[in-house]
Amino acid sequence: MKAKIVVGAVVVVVGVLLAAMNFMESNVEYADFAAAEQSHKKVQVKGEWVKEEPTQFDVQRVKFTFFMKDESNRVVKVVLDGAKPNNFEIATSVVAKGKFVGGEFHASEVLTKCPSKYEGSPETVKKTL
Amino acid sequence: MVLMGTLGSILATVAFAAALAAAFLYYHTFLTPAERMLAAARICYQVATGSLVAVAAIFLYLILTHQFQYTYVWQYSSTDLSLPLLVSTFYAGQEGSFMLWALYTSFIGIFLMVYTSRRDYENATMSVYSLILSFLLLMLVVKNPFTMIWDSFPAELVKSGPIPPGFDNIVILDAARSIWAQFPTEGSGLNPLLQNYWMVIHPQILFSGFSAMAVPYTLAVAALMKRDYDSWIRIATPWAVFGSMVLGTGIIMGGYWAYETLGWGGFWGWDPVENSSLIPWLLCVASIHSALNQRKTGGFVRTNIVFSLLTFVTVLYSTFLTRSGILGDTSVHSFVDPGMWVYWLLLGCLGLFTLLGFGLLVFRLPEMPTAPAKHSYFSREFALFLGAFALSFVALFVMIGTSSPIITTILNGKASAVEISYYVRTNLPLGIIICLLSGIGQLLWWRRSQAETFVRSLTLPITLSLLTTAVVYGVLGSSEVLILLFTFCAAFSLVVNAKIGSEVFKGNPKFVGGSLAHVGIAVMCLGFVTSSRYDSTATLALERGTPVESMGYQLTYLGYEELDSERYAFNVQVRHGGVSKTVAPVMRFSKKDNSTMRHPDIINFLSRDFYVAPVSVESDADQPVSHTLNRGKSEQIGGVTVTFRDFEFPESERASMSEGKPFFIDADVRVQEAGRSDQLKLRMKNGPQGAEFLPATYTSKSGEQYVFVMTQMMPAQTDPSASAIAIDVVLPHDHSAHKKDDTLIIEASIKPMINLVWAGTVTLIVGFLLTIIRRIGEASRDGARLESGD
Numbered sequence: 001m002k003a004k005i006v007v008g009a010v011v012v013v014v015g016v017l018l019a020a021m022n023f024m025e026s027n028v029e030y031a032d033f034a035a036a037e038q039s040h041k042k043v044q045v046k047g048e049w050v051k052e053e054p055t056q057f058d059v060q061r062v063k064f065t066f067f068m069k070d071e072s073n074r075v076v077k078v079v080l081d082g083a084k085p086n087n088f089e090i091a092t093s094v095v096a097k098g099k100f101v102g103g104e105f106h107a108s109e110v111l112t113k114c115p116s117k118y119e120g121s122p123e124t125v126k127k128t129l
Numbered sequence: 130m131v132l133m134g135t136l137g138s139i140l141a142t143v144a145f146a147a148a149l150a151a152a153f154l155y156y157h158t159f160l161t162p163a164e165r166m167l168a169a170a171r172i173c174y175q176v177a178t179g180s181l182v183a184v185a186a187i188f189l190y191l192i193l194t195h196q197f198q199y200t201y202v203w204q205y206s207s208t209d210l211s212l213p214l215l216v217s218t219f220y221a222g223q224e225g226s227f228m229l230w231a232l233y234t235s236f237i238g239i240f241l242m243v244y245t246s247r248r249d250y251e252n253a254t255m256s257v258y259s260l261i262l263s264f265l266l267l268m269l270v271v272k273n274p275f276t277m278i279w280d281s282f283p284a285e286l287v288k289s290g291p292i293p294p295g296f297d298n299i300v301i302l303d304a305a306r307s308i309w310a311q312f313p314t315e316g317s318g319l320n321p322l323l324q325n326y327w328m329v330i331h332p333q334i335l336f337s338g339f340s341a342m343a344v345p346y347t348l349a350v351a352a353l354m355k356r357d358y359d360s361w362i363r364i365a366t367p368w369a370v371f372g373s374m375v376l377g378t379g380i381i382m383g384g385y386w387a388y389e390t391l392g393w394g395g396f397w398g399w400d401p402v403e404n405s406s407l408i409p410w411l412l413c414v415a416s417i418h419s420a421l422n423q424r425k426t427g428g429f430v431r432t433n434i435v436f437s438l439l440t441f442v443t444v445l446y447s448t449f450l451t452r453s454g455i456l457g458d459t460s461v462h463s464f465v466d467p468g469m470w471v472y473w474l475l476l477g478c479l480g481l482f483t484l485l486g487f488g489l490l491v492f493r494l495p496e497m498p499t500a501p502a503k504h505s506y507f508s509r510e511f512a513l514f515l516g517a518f519a520l521s522f523v524a525l526f527v528m529i530g531t532s533s534p535i536i537t538t539i540l541n542g543k544a545s546a547v548e549i550s551y552y553v554r555t556n557l558p559l560g561i562i563i564c565l566l567s568g569i570g571q572l573l574w575w576r577r578s579q580a581e582t583f584v585r586s587l588t589l590p591i592t593l594s595l596l597t598t599a600v601v602y603g604v605l606g607s608s609e610v611l612i613l614l615f616t617f618c619a620a621f622s623l624v625v626n627a628k629i630g631s632e633v634f635k636g637n638p639k640f641v642g643g644s645l646a647h648v649g650i651a652v653m654c655l656g657f658v659t660s661s662r663y664d665s666t667a668t669l670a671l672e673r674g675t676p677v678e679s680m681g682y683q684l685t686y687l688g689y690e691e692l693d694s695e696r697y698a699f700n701v702q703v704r705h706g707g708v709s710k711t712v713a714p715v716m717r718f719s720k721k722d723n724s725t726m727r728h729p730d731i732i733n734f735l736s737r738d739f740y741v742a743p744v745s746v747e748s749d750a751d752q753p754v755s756h757t758l759n760r761g762k763s764e765q766i767g768g769v770t771v772t773f774r775d776f777e778f779p780e781s782e783r784a785s786m787s788e789g790k791p792f793f794i795d796a797d798v799r800v801q802e803a804g805r806s807d808q809l810k811l812r813m814k815n816g817p818q819g820a821e822f823l824p825a826t827y828t829s830k831s832g833e834q835y836v837f838v839m840t841q842m843m844p845a846q847t848d849p850s851a852s853a854i855a856i857d858v859v860l861p862h863d864h865s866a867h868k869k870d871d872t873l874i875i876e877a878s879i880k881p882m883i884n885l886v887w888a889g890t891v892t893l894i895v896g897f898l899l900t901i902i903r904r905i906g907e908a909s910r911d912g913a914r915l916e917s918g919d
Contacts, residue, residue: 018558019525028545
């Protein structure tokens with residue numbers, strides 16, 4: 001009985017440690033561009049698309065380039081590995097996941113946060129009168 | 130119409146009160162049995178169900194008749210929806226989906242009442258179950274689905290003073306003070322992503338499953354109340370299997386929906402919404418396995434109660450995670466903040482039912498029988514025990530991952546979600562163990578745990594599994610050890626269960642459910658590996674008419690088709706091995722808010738899916754087009770005709786030039802379209818910084834803007850008529866008017882053997898179904914024995 005408990009406890013502890021390790025590893029922390037430049041880890045930066053700056057889509061290499069302003073108001077060129085994300089134009093904010101490489105932010109993924117369109121808003125109620 | 134809503138709200142309150150009364154009366158009957166009290170409790174439960182049905186009927190009526198003076202109806206529906214979709218708006222929002230959940234819970238309760246009354250379990254069971262129902266109904270009382278729209282938007286809709294004539298969408302709120310409100314005549318519509326036949330069926334099945342998950346919990350609490358730690362497990366098993374089947378079906382359907390229409394690229398994205406239904410399902414399946422142990426050995430009493438309690442507690446926890454708004458910005462789903470009331474009610478509900486179940490368990494622990502733990506490590510029971518624990522560990526790891534925004538808020542002060550890789554890395558080893566156990570456990574059961582025959586029976590499965598693994602390795606190619614191990618174990622489980630299943634089937638077909646369910650899971654696991662580990666994906670830019678080779682397929686973008694004013698189908702010809710098929714992924718460019726919605730299209734080959742998800746269409750509109758204009762010759766650019774007439778270099782400017790001062794030269798350009806023409810001056814300005822070309826804009830009749838800029842001047846000194854200019858033209862930007870030379874960007878992927886996932890699912894469901902039939906028969910025999918005083 002005792003041996004069983006010990007074995008069971010070891011299994012549980014190892015399992016939890018494994019999960020905790022994976023958790024820490026795959027948990028991508030938030031940072032601003034300054035912090036992202038310092039660390040060489042993958043981070044996620046929240047900010048907004050600078051519409052005044054040009055965007056570019058490289059059809060051959062499938063890379064989408066745009067300028068993004070982080071929450072500390074620093075503007076950095078972001079190169080996304082992929083095409084323009086869904087609902088990019090209407091997003092209120094974007095989150096770029098990736099690393100800083102030589103003055104640019106190389107993103108593997110850009111999430112867009114949209115105004116919840118299908119939540120009734122005072123503007124839409126006026127339109128449907 | 131305002132009356133209908135008021136009636137609905139009142140009936141919802143009645144239903145809540147009746148359910149609460151039923152809980153009290155049943156509990157009273159449980160403490161001191163009395164026929165009349167029991168009859169009253171039953172009536173209360175039926176009143177609750179009846180009132181709820183009436184509430185739902187009113188709600189549905191308001192939706193079907195487009196009563197947009199109700200906020201919910203206005204917010205989620207519109208007059209242009211088809212009937213099935215209109216009906217589905219019933220559960221498109223928070224309030225409606227809680228109503229659906231409560232409705233199914235109340236229906237299941239009627240069956241549960243009849244079922245438990247025959248097994249002397251009604252009082253305790255229904256007291257707990259009615260309490261659960263009353264909490265779901267309380268949600269409807271707190272978050273009223275019948276809120277009037279002018280109460281939601283008073284600033285926009287409520288007005289005072291004389292009522293303007295000629296409006297029929299006006300309601301008088303206070304005649305004495307002449308206060309009135311205007312209400313919408315059209316709804317804001319159902320989210321286009323949900324406008325799909327899956328919306329009609331998937332949520333219904335999912336919520337039936339959620340409702341069914343309450344039953345094992347209820348029966349476990351009832352068992353604790355009754356101090357019956359043995360027979361309850363037989364009573365509860367058919368319900369646990371039923372719940373697993375329904376919820377499992379709902380989960381896979383959601384996966385198929387995401388794969389086929391939402392274009393997530395796969396059937397599983399480890400999204401909080403998906404995870405939140407997976408966690409209770411895993412625990413329920415674990416409880417089914419652990420229950421088998423108790424039937425055989427009489428042990429695992431506490432374990433089984435814990436599993437059954439957790440099944441529903443995790444339903445509540447998941448609901449809290451996905452409905453309270455606590456996950457906030459960390460997922461692709463946007464979780465709406467439903468308000469403080471709902472947040473605390475959900476949290477309270479979770480706390481109450483956790484405390485009720487586990488509190489009672491702790492209270493009863495000292496008197497609970499402890500099992501004589503003398504089974505060997507080399508037994509089916511031990512395999513079942515390990516399997517159930519591995520399943521609950523999967524549930525735990527998924528739960529930790531899903532809760533990561535909460536955990537990181539506590540640790541770092543800022544919410545962030547884990548990456549998908551977390552789920553794969555933590556669950557893969559467990560998947561290997563589970564597959565292996567589901568094979569070994571079955572073998573031990575069938576071979577009666579004799580070492581010699583057991584080892585001998587391993588030969589065939591191991592040979593076949595090695596062969597399968599070799600094929601997967603050889604054909605698809607991978608060196609990931611864990612993946613190959615997973616493949617091996619899944620194949621092992623498949624072979625063993627298929628073999629035993631066929632032998633069981635010869636003996637008694639009714640008993641084949643377990644083996645069949647395992648075969649289903651094993652086939653699904655193989656499908657997971659082949660379709661999501663050996664898939665290949667490429668993002669391709671397809672110029673119209675130009676074939677592109679990728680992954681052994683030749684793709685040609687043929688052109689688009691206008692489905693309606695917002696939706697466009699993009700036809701892509703796919704050639705592979707002499708076969709040619711056309712896929713038509715769809716993009717929807719919303720005029721309302723400029724958003725783009727993308728729907729993939731799939732070619733289903735027997736051995737793989739070819740999956741095409743549209744990304745964007747790049748017309749060359751944004752890129753300037755270069756043209757050389759010879760003097761006097763007209764050129765067609767976009768929708769206009771452009772002619773370079775001559776340079777204009779006035780005397781004053783010539784003078785400035787010769788003095789070395791800034792000067793300019795204009796190119797006189799005529800822009801023409803049907804019935805309209807305009808002169809543009811494309812100017813070259815020369816100053817201290819050198820030459821600068823200034824853009825000029827032409828606005829067409831239809832309001833489209835062309836931007837012209839000269840890039841080069843080529844005057845011919847000897848023959849002025851041979852002069853030319855080079856210009857860049859930015860054509861009007863227009864989403865819907867795609868140019869001939871447009872380029873379609875797609876994400877194409879090959880999903881090998883994805884049909885295994887669907888085939889496995891169907892097998893699993895049939896397995897569950899057979900098991901339910903068998904276990905109900907068993908529970909009925911128990912019930913009959915009980916009634917006859919055996």
